[in-house]
Amino acid sequence: MSAVAPRRKGAKESAATWSVLDRVGLAACWVAGIGLCVVCLAIIGFMFVKGIQYVRPDLLFSRTIASSNEAGSGGYFDPLVGTLLLIVIGIAIALPLGIGIAVWLTEYGRPSGLARLVESGVEVVAGTPSIVLAIFGLAVFQGKLFAFLSFTQQGGGVWGRSFFTAGIMMSLIALPLIVASTREALRSIPNHVREASYALGKTRAATIRRVLLPGARPGIATGATLAMGRIAGDTAIVILLLGGSALTTQGNVPVLNILKGGGSTLTTFVYANSPAGEGNKPDKAYAAAFVLLVIVVALNFGLDLIGGRRGRTAWTK
């Protein structure tokens, strides 16, 4: 939604002269548009009121304790850390992969049959439900080969659930978004820029590295932020691949032990504390949902606020 819609100057015809069917259609358009606004404002307003009511700063920084008693069950520090960790892991894996695939598709793409196949492959990954990705991840990471990513249980079975495994699967959610936005950005760089670079004697690889990727950076950043929002909002993968508990550690190596252990995110915290989960503490669920919503909205709109220069690659135009 970047371009400004065409607007006619001067006399606008009045809908009063239209036939009845056309006027009904126009009314339906108005209803759809206004209805969307009302639904959105209702959701935001409701979550905001509930959030203000129940969010307490001390809950943000206190550890989660498993307890059936509302006052004693602690805050959502663990889920918050879990969400951030998963975002970092997922993006760290998906960004290089996604950029590589997008660069190959737009800049090389030979043989073209293979390129088309990869293109539809990315589409298939985008269309695969996250619950299927999650259960596939469980099948893979419970294999002996990947025991180093989680931990081995007493009987010799591999647990398969850790920040590593969940993060790897999260990167598959992020991948199609990053590929799509990077391709879009690379395509919007005009060909004469590439030709100028070749004329200076640069190789294709050097052109990509030195000219095209810096030019595509705003587009890549947009894709990555959207992907972060998607990762923060996903629940199915976390439920299956992270356990949904407080942060647990495996082993003794300082950072690895957290990454190999299980945990939860804000989404599973909301799920577990809603009447659908075990905890039934709606107040905490509302508060955590509010925090989650703030994170996601900040990721989606923050880029506009701080940058305000999306798509501005001045030297290419």
Place this chain on the structure above:
Amino acid sequence: MPPATAPIAPRRPPAAPAPPPRRAKLLSGLGSWSDRRAELTLGALACAVLVLIGLMVVFVFSKAWPSFWHNGFAWFGGGGDVDRQLDNIYNGPSRPSEYVYKLHAWPLLYGTALTTIAGVVIGLVTALLAAVFIVEFAPSPIRRLLEPVVRLLAAVPSVVYGLIGLLVIIPFVNNHLIGEGRKESVAYVVQLNGSGLIVAIVILSIMITPIMISIIVDALRSVPQGWTEGAAALGVNRWRAMWTISVRSVRPAIVAAAVLATARALGEAIMLSMVSGSRGFAPNPLDGLTFLFEPVRPLAATIVDHSEGLSVTPFAQTLYAFAAVLLVSSILLSLGGWAAKRPLARWSAR
């Protein structure tokens, strides 16, 4: 390779070519690669996606095979109470030769189809109308409000929708829309408590509409203005010009939007497990309006609801069978969308 730390070399010509700092040299791997090497590496990376899809199909199906094998085509049929059959599988004997697999998954498949199709149809109509409104008819203050609204609705995580549905909409439906008489009329088969088909469909369509709107709006804006102006010059009013020229020429984008939204609806697990009533029940259209309030449980929600059963081998295999059905339908969906777009693309605006 991560571009966030990349030096901005070509933006301005360097005044004096100073020797590059060490860090830049470390990061500049791709810059000094030969072309051949870069192409092969990136190509291999791209092919990894295909390998991944292959692995996904192989892994999920190899795990799911026993469930399909023991039931044959009856797996897809109806008969008996699915929830009881799932319980039997979960509580069955633990010796591999005595595993129980009997399952007739029709109510779950039916629930998935019902919620997905109804959600997508409602969502698609709303999205099309709203997109036309945004592009053509909205006064500019409303348009400026609508654009962030659409982005925001698309960004809200599904668990938040589920929470609102569970704590606000379901109690409302239970207290105000379902009368005691209606509850009693089906009390011998199923209990109505507010969560059910209608709540699931409404929230699902709210979830997927914004995704479709943003795709359709982008496409509508890329329709050459001359086309609609030509129609206007022939005396067609704005509404007709919009529907007969613009909307027609963006049909490939509409198909793409519908495919994406269907994929989301098909795979939506958390929200549906929270609001759909979570009971393996096939709502009966013959019940009249009560049909809308009867509980369902789609496949994806079933997997989430029973995720703790993954440690029991036959039960896990049954869940993998559900995932296999979802995987196949989402792959078929992508292929179907591709096939539907091809003949339409000839007249498209892009």
